[in-house]
Amino acid sequence: MRLLRSYCNRERQTAHLAKLRAQAVTGRVSRDRSSIPACTPAPKRLSAEANAAIIADYAAKMPVRAIARKHGVNEGTVHHRLKRAGVTKRPYAIQPNTIEEILRLHAKGRTNVAIAHSVGVSESSVHNVLKKHAS
Structure with a gap:
């Protein structure tokens, strides 16, 4: 002391x-819990109407990220709700004109990183397109 x-x-x-x-x-030992911040609140449960709205937005071709922001949930939650509802997911595909642009830039000798930057896709997507269209 x-x-x-x-x-x-x-x-x-x-x-x-x-x-x-x-x-x-x-x-x-007694602890004063008044200074301890409250725990993170439990995630909100989505109502049936909110689930229906998520499905309707997806059917209207709204991007998943936009749906998540609109409803205040995580993108994973949107995917989970769509899966539970049995909704067939849209295939993610690079547009044909983007593929042509990737192939054209590659023929000019640009690197995958540079191509990805100019086209607006990931480097791995550029790699996959080049691998698929290798001649």
Whole structure:
């Protein structure tokens, strides 16, 4: 305790620490939970109407990211809801004109990274297109 007092000049803090030490020695430590932030709230449950709206938005060709933002949920939640509802997912495909552009830029000697940057797809997508259309 003497070390504690010499370490901390503030009377109030020293008293608080002495109280905590005494409680720890007796084995009865009570914690003040008022300063502890509340736990993260449980995720909200989506109503049947919200699920129907997600499905309708997807059927209207709205991108999954936009649907997630609109309904305040994660993209994974949108995919999960679509799967549970038995909705057939749209295939992700690079448009034919984008494939032609990738092949044209590759023929000019540009790197996959540069092609991906200029076309607006990932480097792995460029690699897959070149692999598929290798001659």
